[in-house]
Amino acid sequence: MTNKDLLIEKFLEHTLSAEEQLEFDRLLQSDAAFQQEFEFQKKLKASIIIETREKQKQQLRALEREIATPSRFKYAAAAAIILVVFAALIFALIRPDTDDLYASYYEPFPNLEKPTTRDKTTTDLPAKAFYAYDTENYATAAALFDQIYTQQAADYAILYEGLSYMELGKFRQAIQTFELFDFEKQNNYTHTISWYLALCYLKNQQTERAKFLLEEVSLSDSQFKTSSTELLEELN
Amino acid sequence: MNEVEHTIKQLREGDELTISSVYKSNREKFISYARRFDINREDIIDIYQDAIIALTENAKKGLLDGLKSEISTYLFSIGKYMIYNHLKKNKNLPLLENNIPDNITWNDYAEEMQDDDVRKMKASFSKLGEQCQKVLRLFYYEEKKLDDIVTALAYSNKDVLKSQKSRCIKQLKELIQNDK
Numbered sequence: 339m340t341n342k343d344l345l346i347e348k349f350l351e352h353t354l355s356a357e358e359q360l361e362f363d364r365l366l367q368s369d370a371a372f373q374q375e376f377e378f379q380k381k382l383k384a385s386i387i388i389e390t391r392e393k394q395k396q397q398l399r400a401l402e403r404e405i406a407t408p409s410r411f412k413y414a415a416a417a418a419i420i421l422v423v424f425a426a427l428i429f430a431l432i433r434p435d436t437d438d439l440y441a442s443y444y445e446p447f448p449n450l451e452k453p454t455t456r457d458k459t460t461t462d463l464p465a466k467a468f469y470a471y472d473t474e475n476y477a478t479a480a481a482l483f484d485q486i487y488t489q490q491a492a493d494y495a496i497l498y499e500g501l502s503y504m505e506l507g508k509f510r511q512a513i514q515t516f517e518l519f520d521f522e523k524q525n526n527y528t529h530t531i532s533w534y535l536a537l538c539y540l541k542n543q544q545t546e547r548a549k550f551l552l553e554e555v556s557l558s559d560s561q562f563k564t565s566s567t568e569l570l571e572e573l574n
Numbered sequence: 575m576n577e578v579e580h581t582i583k584q585l586r587e588g589d590e591l592t593i594s595s596v597y598k599s600n601r602e603k604f605i606s607y608a609r610r611f612d613i614n615r616e617d618i619i620d621i622y623q624d625a626i627i628a629l630t631e632n633a634k635k636g637l638l639d640g641l642k643s644e645i646s647t648y649l650f651s652i653g654k655y656m657i658y659n660h661l662k663k664n665k666n667l668p669l670l671e672n673n674i675p676d677n678i679t680w681n682d683y684a685e686e687m688q689d690d691d692v693r694k695m696k697a698s699f700s701k702l703g704e705q706c707q708k709v710l711r712l713f714y715y716e717e718k719k720l721d722d723i724v725t726a727l728a729y730s731n732k733d734v735l736k737s738q739k740s741r742c743i744k745q746l747k748e749l750i751q752n753d754k
Contacts, residue, residue: 384686385695
C-alpha cells in the first residue's frame with residue numbers, strides 16, 4: 339500500500355493527524371491520480387451506504403407489512419375497505435359542507451401579544467408586524483412575521499403569520515406555516531395553532547386531519563375546547 | 575448495564591429482534607405525531623423507517639454511547655428532523671435553517687443516488703463475495719477502524735485484513751469494468 343492510499347484510508351477512518359491532513363489537502367489540489375482515487379473511494383462509500391440502507395429498508399418494509407396486515411385479517415380488511423368506501427360515498431352525500439362549517443366556526447384571532455402603538459415610524463420588527471396585523475394589512479403582516487420567525491423562531495410569529503395567511507384566504511401557506519410549530523411542546527400556542535390548523539384542513543377538505551387535531555383540542559383546557567367539541571360532533 | 579445501555583448495545587450489534595421491538599414500540603406514537611402534518615401515510619411510514627435506520631447507524635458509530643435520554647426521545651428527534659426536511663423539500667418552505675440535532679448524523683445521499691458511477695458500483699458491490707461485502711461494509715458503512723475489524727472478523731493480524739481489503743477493492747474495480 340502506497341503512502342497515498344494510506345492517507346485516503348486514514349481520512350475515511352477519521353484518523354489523519356494534523357500534519358497528514360495538510361499533506362492530504364496538498365495532494366488533493368495537485369495530484370490528479372490522488373484526486374481520482376479519492377473520488378472513487380467517496381463514491382464507493384456512498385454506494386455501500388445506499389446498498390446497505392436499501393437492504394435494511396426491505397427488512398423494515400417486511401416488518402411493516404406484518405404489523406399492518408396480519409394474514410388472517412386480510413380478507414376481513416378487504417371487506418372492511420369496501421364497506422368504508424360505500425359508507426364514505428353515502429356520508430359524502432349527507433354530510434355538511436366543509437366551507438359552511440368553516441365559515442361558521444372561523445373567527446379572527448386578536449392580537450394578544452403586543453398592544454399596537456400608533457407610531458408608524460417604529461423600527462421594532464415585532465411592533466411593525468403587529469401594527470400591520472391590527473390594521474388588517476395581512477400581506478405585509480405575513481411577510482414581517484416570517485422575518486421574525488427566520489430570525490428568532492418565535493412561536494407567536496408562527497401563529498400570527500399563519501393567521502395572516504388565513505385572512506388572505508391562502509390556506510396552503512397557512513398550513514405550511516403552522517406546521518413549523520413543534521407540537522410536542524405544550525405552551526400557550528399549542529392548542530390555538532392546532533385549532534386554526536384544523537380549520538385550514540377543513541377548508542382544504544382534509545377532514546380526517548382536521549378531526550384528529552380537533553380531538554386533541556377538545557381534550558385540552560384551551561379556549562377552543564368547546565368549539566372543537568361542537569365542530570367534531572358536526573363532522574361526525 | 576441499564577436497559578437503555580443494553581438496547582444501545584443490541585442496536586450497535588444490529589440485533590434484528592431489538593430493531594423490530596424498537597420499531598414496533600414507537601410506531602404508533604410516531605404516526606400519530608406525524609399525522610398533524612400534511613404528509614400522506616405512506617410517506618410517514620417511509621420517514622419512520624429512515625429514522626430507524628439512522629438510529630441504528632448512529633448506534634453503530636457510537637453516537638448513542640452514554641445517551642442521557644430514552645431511545646424513543648432520540649428516535650423522535652431524528653424523526654422530527656426528517657419530517658421538517660420532507661416538508662421543506664416538497665414545498666419550498668421559507669424556513670429557518672433546519673439544524674440537525676446534536677449527536678445525530680444523517681446524510682440522505684440523495685445526490686449520489688442519481689450518480690451513474692454510484693449506481694454501477696452499488697450493483698457490482700452486491701456481486702462481491704460475502705466476506706468482501708462484510709469487510710467493506712464494516713469499513714465504509716459502519717466506519718470501523720481497521721484494528722476493530724481485525725477483532726470483529728477474527729483476522730490474525732492487520733496486514734492480512736489490509737491485503738484482503740485491497741483484493742476486494744481490486745475485484746470490485748474489475749466488476750465495474752466488466753459492467754461497462
